[in-house]
Amino acid sequence: MIRTYQAEHGGTVFVQALTERQRRTRTRLMALVVIAATAISAATVMGFTHRAASLARSDITTSWAP
Structure with a gap:
């Protein structure tokens, strides 16, 4: 769709606008892009959290001796 309007210099300006x-x-x-980016960032944070918790658990179990 092409729209026209009067510019400050007095001439007509043609602008192509998007259709509905x-x-x-x-x-x-x-x-969809926003949803995908949110899901990827949430998965990244969860992955780091899970890895950190897993490493913390393995340190406790290997270093603990009765």
């Missing part, structure tokens, strides 16, 4: 379908597609795609 293109805007909807872009919005949905951005939502």
